[in-house]
């Protein structure tokens with residue numbers, strides 16, 4: 001007997017504007033019950049757009065244009081009542097903030113249960129159970145906007161888990177999770193699949209941890225066409241060149257660990273650029289940072305790592321003077337941070353926010369990039385040449401006149417980094433700058449960062465990607481529950497199993513898989 005598909009796409013195309021080339025072109029494929037599909041494609045290839053078309057939110061929500069059909073259980077998705085499809089096809093958006101309707105965690109989850117007609121008497125226990133699953137029990141009363149990035153992502157996941165959908169679409173669901181939470185989440189999805197017979201479609205650039213669950217891989221090319229469709233072993237062994245041409249990450253299981261490119265440190269005789277002494281910060285009487293002290297030298301690349309909610313983003317905001325510590329002092333080039341004029345401070349430092357959207361202030365990509373230069377009355381010629389170089393380097397030239405809010409997740413992230421590089425700053429503070437990037441754009445971004453470091457810029461890099469820490473950082477700082485738990489060379493951190501477990505970190509791939517430390521010679 002022929003299997004009936006859960007989802008079927010027939011000659012499906014989609015564009016955001018009538019005259020535009022389609023973002024998705026002529027897609028024909030089906031998804032069957034029990035399948036766990038990995039959807040891959042370079043940044044901007046249309047993966048998130050496809051996810052939002054599959055659950056019927058698009059084209060209506062963006063007034064886009066589609067042709068061809070999508071069927072859910074042989075019924076055209078246009079024939080579903082609003083909200084009806086959502087209960088069968090759950091989606092966790094790339095940006096969890098766009099998903100919430102309520103202010104408090106409990107109300108948000110109760111809202112989901114209300115839509116599923118769960119009786120009020122059962123709600124509290126269901127909510128407590130799901131929060132336990134995502135390790136967020138203590139935040140049941142919290143306001144969502146007061147959570148850290150990773151904590152928000154866990155609440156978005158909890159909300160969808162409550163729905164127990166037939167197909168769960170996950171758009172880079174672990175991008176903001178700390179390394180152990182990310183693994184635990186994938187395990188949880190695996191358990192849920194056995195329990196409720198749920199199919200999944202995962203969009204993820206770095207797919208290693210998902211491989212045990214995945215039995216099919218679909219790849220889109222840059223024109224939004226279907227490039228590959230097959231089993232992981234077929235796609236990742238036979239089609240590797242085609243994937244690499246699209247700039248994609250191949251799972252490390254197939255390629256081996258990435259090469260270490262640590263650039264020799266230039267910091268031997270350098271000055272401290274930033275100096276933190278006994279910095280403490282509280283919110284509503286809750287200590288978020290406890291007497292943190294360290295310094296950063298000119299030309300040094302320092303990674304800051306730690307579990308969700310450890311205080312990493314808070315620390316960066318204090319370092320960029322977006323917030324003030326309650327105690328302690330921060331000096332930039334030996335001058336207290338508070339003595340710098342706003343103009344000078346923004347001239348010598350750059351800050352890339354965790355959520356790129358919080359950073360955008362103009363209506364076009366171009367204006368966003370030239371904003372700082374115009375403010376500084378730079379000559380037009382310089383503005384034009386710097387802007388066109390940055391647009392090219394960050395693959396945004398085709399989007400020069402796009403509204404920043406309509407970019408793909410990866411494009412938004414690249415724009416937020418590009419806007420900080422119109423000058424060569426003395427200090428760059430990055431909050432997870434590489435999340436959502438494909439292999440090509442990650443490598444290019446890291447090349448730019450490395451070149452800045454070679455020119456003497458100090459780089460502070462908050463990340464959950466232990467391979468990046470291993471490959472690029474001179475030093476790593478571990479924050480654990482607001483305290484500095486480690487400050488030293490990454491190789492010494494990788495030897496400290498106890499601390500890694502306590503701070504919910506993992507070793508880089510080369511050590512996690514090899515099981516033992518290899519002393520690599522630093523490569524120039």
Ligand SMILES: Nc1ncnc2c1ncn2[C@@H]1O[C@H](COP(=O)(O)OP(=O)(O)OP(=O)(O)O)[C@@H](O)[C@H]1O
Pocket residue numbers: 145146147148149150151176178283288306307308309310311312313314315354
């Ligand atoms: N506006 C706020 N009001 C109250 N508490 C907050 C606020 N913003 C953050 N917090 C709390 O401060 C703590 C540290 O948050 P922070 O965003 O610095 O963590 P993080 O280490 O960057 O986490 P992540 O890896 O999840 O991004 C968290 O427990 C968070 O809930």
Ligand SMILES: Nc1ncnc2c1ncn2[C@@H]1O[C@H](COP(=O)(O)OP(=O)(O)OP(=O)(O)O)[C@@H](O)[C@H]1O
Pocket residue numbers: 016023041042043044045046047048049050062094399405406407408409410411436
């Ligand atoms: N609301 C919108 N209006 C106009 N264009 C859009 C809109 N949303 C996305 N786009 C464009 O559609 C293309 C595909 O975007 P999409 O977010 O689907 O890509 P993606 O493959 O998920 O990328 P990433 O890996 O960077 O998240 C991009 O070029 C993007 O600029």
